[in-house]
Amino acid sequence: MLKSLKLDxxxxxxxxxxxxxxxxxxxxFGVLNIYSATYNKTLDGVAIGFRYAKLQLxxxxxxxxxxxxxxxxxxxxxxxxxxxxxxxAIILLLINKFIGTESKGAQSWLTxxxxxxxxxxxxxxxxxxxxxxxxxxxxxxIDSFRKLVTIFxxxxxxxxxxxxxxxxxxxxxxxxxxxxxxxxxKLDWKVIVGGFLALFIVIAAVWNSGFIQPYQKERIMIFIDxxxxxxxxxxxxxxxxxxxxxxxxxxxxxxxxxxxxxxFIPEAWTDFIYSVVGEEWGFIGAFGLLALYGIMISxxxxxxxxxxxxFGSILVAGVTASMLFSILQNIGMTxxxxxxxxxxxxxxxxxxxxxxxxxxxxAIVLNVGMRRKKINF
Numbered sequence: 001m002l003k004s005l006k007l008d009x010x011x012x013x014x015x016x017x018x019x020x021x022x023x024x025x026x027x028x029f030g031v032l033n034i035y036s037a038t039y040n041k042t043l044d045g046v047a048i049g050f051r052y053a054k055l056q057l058x059x060x061x062x063x064x065x066x067x068x069x070x071x072x073x074x075x076x077x078x079x080x081x082x083x084x085x086x087x088x089a090i091i092l093l094l095i096n097k098f099i100g101t102e103s104k105g106a107q108s109w110l111t112x113x114x115x116x117x118x119x120x121x122x123x124x125x126x127x128x129x130x131x132x133x134x135x136x137x138x139x140x141x142i143d144s145f146r147k148l149v150t151i152f153x154x155x156x157x158x159x160x161x162x163x164x165x166x167x168x169x170x171x172x173x174x175x176x177x178x179x180x181x182x183x184x185x186k187l188d189w190k191v192i193v194g195g196f197l198a199l200f201i202v203i204a205a206v207w208n209s210g211f212i213q214p215y216q217k218e219r220i221m222i223f224i225d226x227x228x229x230x231x232x233x234x235x236x237x238x239x240x241x242x243x244x245x246x247x248x249x250x251x252x253x254x255x256x257x258x259x260x261x262x263x264f265i266p267e268a269w270t271d272f273i274y275s276v277v278g279e280e281w282g283f284i285g286a287f288g289l290l291a292l293y294g295i296m297i298s299x300x301x302x303x304x305x306x307x308x309x310x311f312g313s314i315l316v317a318g319v320t321a322s323m324l325f326s327i328l329q330n331i332g333m334t335x336x337x338x339x340x341x342x343x344x345x346x347x348x349x350x351x352x353x354x355x356x357x358x359x360x361x362x363a364i365v366l367n368v369g370m371r372r373k374k375i376n377f
Contacts, residue, residue, distance in 0.1 A: 005068075005069065005072045006072065007068075007071060007072055011071075011370050011371065012370075014369065014370040014371070014372070014373070015071070015366060015369070015370045016299060016303065016366055016369050016370070018299065019296055019299045019362070019365075019366065020067075020362075020366070022292050022295055022296050022299075023296065023347055023359075023362060026289070026292055026293075026296075026346075026347040026348060027056075027060050027347050027348075027355075029277075029348070030056065030273065030345075030347060030348035030349070030350075031053050031056050031057055031060070032053075032254070033269075033276045033277055033280070033348070034052050034053050034056055034269045034273070034350050035050060035052070036254060036255045036257070036260065036276060036280060037260055037265075037268040037269040037273070037276050038051070038053070038268075038269050039053075039255070040261060041263070052269055052350050055350070055352070056350050056355070059351075059352045059355040059356060060355065062352075062355075062356055062359075063355055063356050063358070063360075064359065066356060066359050066360050066363060067359050067360075067362060067366070069363075070360060070363035070364060070367055071366060071367055071370070073367070074367075074371060075311075075312060075315065075364060075367040075368050075371065076311075078129050078315070078364065079129075079132070079133050079136070079311050082129050082130045082132075082133040083130070085126045085129055085130070086126045086127070086129065086130040086154070086158075088126070089119070089122055089123040089125075089127070089158055090123070090157060090158055090161070092110070092119040092122060092123070093119050093120065093123055093158055093161040093162065094161065095110065095119075096109075096110045096119045096165070097161060097164070097165075100119075100165070101116065108120060108165045108167050108170075108342075116352070116353075117352070117353050118351075118353035118354070120165070120167055120170045121170075121353040121354055121356075121357040122353070122357060123158045123161075123162060123174075124170065124173060124174055124177065124322060124357070125357055125360060125361055125364075126158070127154070127155055127158055127159075127174055127177070127178065128177060128181070128315065128318035128319060128322065128361075129315065130154050131151055131154060131155060131178055131181050131182075131314070131318060132181065132311050132314040132315040132318055133311060134150060134151055134154060135151070135181065135182070135185040135310065135311075135314045136309070136310040136311040136314065138185070139310070140185055140310040140313075140314070141185065142182055142185045148182065151178065151182060155174065155178045158174075159171055159174050159175070162174065167342065168341060169329070169341025169342045169343040170342075170343070172325075172329065172341065172343070173322060173325055173326055173329070173343060176321060176322075176325040177318055177321045177322040177325065178318075179321070180317060180318065180320070180321025180324075180325075181314055181317055181318045181321060184304070184313070184314060184317040185314060235266075236265075236266055236272070236340055237333065237334070237336050237340060239259060239264045239265050239266075239275075240265055240272055240275040240333075240334045240335070240336075241335060241336055242259060242264075243257065243259035243260065243264070243265055243276070243278060243279040244274075244275055244278030244279060244286070244334065244335060245278075246258070246259065246279055247278045247279040247280065247281065247282040247283065247285075247286070248282050248283065249282050249283050249284060250281075250282040250283075250284055251278075251279065251280045251281040251282030251284070251285055252279055252280055252282075253280060254280055254281075255280070256280060257276060257279035257280045258279075259279055260275070260276050260279055260280065269349070269350045270344060270349045270350050270351060271330070271333075271340075271341075271342055271343070271349065272334055273345050273348050273349045273350070274286070274289075274330060274331050274345055274348070275334050277289055277348075278334070289348075290331075293327050293346075297320060297323065297324055297327075300316060300319065300320040300323070300365050301320060303316050303365055303366075303368055303369040303372070304316035304317045304320060304368075306369070306372050307368050307369075307372055308371070308372050308373065312368040312371075312372070313368075315364060315368060316364070316365050316368050316369075319361045319362075319364060320365070322361065323346050323358070323361070326343050326344070326345070326346050327345065327346060329341065329343045330343050330344065330345040330349070331345065346358050
């Protein structure tokens, strides 16, 4: 059993260590900023201190173990068990619907003993796997509206369960992830026109159906004009922009951010971690983080391009699209370019479920990359 969990030396030689090192640097940088955002805060009257940073390091270690385990398995495993993984994700979302824990207006968490997980994070990965399989079944060509509808049906079932939690942020991630995958899947232009027309109708129907709650609609309106409620729903983005602007070129210094230390930025260790980076590390730190993300994404794109089969290529494209949109959405909302949602910044924001799933997704990308050659022996 243990022998089967060993990585072959020839496969190990194909592993993209550069991407791994970039991600490790991002995680460590994230832990530093999580500590800075929480060390002087209290939870239930007790000082947080190093607690969140320590927990993030624990999730980091668990994530690395998940990476190693996934690398020992040929990624064809995910294609062979795509329906099982997809079904398990839907069951998890259904369980969450009935016994999930509500937090900040959304029933997005499932508590198992002392462990709390976010089923939608795992559902996102399951959707990527099933869509990649369906596109490969179509020989990588979505050249008919029927094929597009088939993919849409597989994506919409779990997405609807996420949307009714309600979790608009994760629903947006799933939408743009699937959109990226179908574009890579050689979507015919006629299908694109029909698809966008259908999408417009669906969005209009969802907007007026009650799925999107009034406070979520208000977030979108605040995104368009934060000044309409600067001390209410526009408060987050206003304070975030102040913090990032105050950082200047080199930042205020580690643990010296007045906005962060003063508690003016809500959820500074999760959703608004980039605001902490901008204030304390300045433009240099914020741009440096973007550069690391840019290199990581570009290397993922190369892996998708060099994959030995359609499934691997679409699978990596899905993970890449998911991470790219999450990065753009999270950073965009901190500077007022995107509506505020609960989307975490990959490998930076505090959170067990998101950290583990991001590492699992990374492992799948690396898995495809190290097995890109048709003959390994």
